[in-house]
Amino acid sequence: MIGIVLITHGHLGESLRDIVEHVVGPQHRMETIAVEREDEIATLRPALLDAVHRVDDGSGVLVLTDIFGSTPSNLALTVRRPGHVEIIAGVNMPMLVKLAKTRAAKDLAGCIELATEAGRKYIAAxxxxxxxxxxxxxxxxxxxxxxxxxxxxxxxxxxxxxxxxxxxxx
Structure with a gap:
């Protein structure tokens, strides 16, 4: 199963996880990291590495961030291992619901494709x-x-x- 780590500003990741669990059911191998104003990058990186390790069963890990170019996103990029630990910025509920439903059956590349497609598909004015x-x-x-x-x-x-x-x- 593809592991998921949500690293976001404040408690956004925790809220997203709570909602996806309400919609889809309990999520195993999913961790959240809240980045607060007072946090130091030097202490956050080890926490992120630990979270990646906890959710990784050998199938790969997706680290999801809220805003590309932000502190959580830049931090996530430091743990990227091409083909094994990948990053997607712009996390939203359709993306998480799709991942929750498919990550046990798909490989990392398949999850990236489905997640980004779902994330874009349900944005409408x-x-x-x-x-x-x-x-x-x-x-x-x-x-x-x-x-x-x-x-x-x-x-x-x-x-x-x-x-x-x-x-x-x-």
Missing amino acids: ASELPESCLQGGKCCTAVLSSPTLSSLPHPVAAPAAIIPLRRAIS
Whole structure:
């Protein structure tokens, strides 16, 4: 099973874990690390390494962070081991639910693909959706499930795969 470590600002990771466990059920091999203002990087890195070790059964580990270019994200990058410990920034609930449902059956690369796809798929601006979706219609699921989102009145561009660091934190 792919292990997961959530390293986020404050207690965001703990809240996300609580919600995913409410939705999907208990999650084993999932740890959280809260990065607070007063924390020192020198003490956080050993804690992150310990968490990675605890969730790793040999299948690989995903370290999920909240904001690319932030302290949690930069810290996560220091423990990356290509092909074994990988990092995804921009954690959200659809991503975590997808991982909770698939990480026992998929390899690390498969989990990365499914998580990033789910994380992007459920981002939608109400002003870009058909009116029937705003009335609680079931078509919203179909619209969001469309790989091209072609049924939208105004096509929504897919998010850029790589966001320049300066833009990511401004």
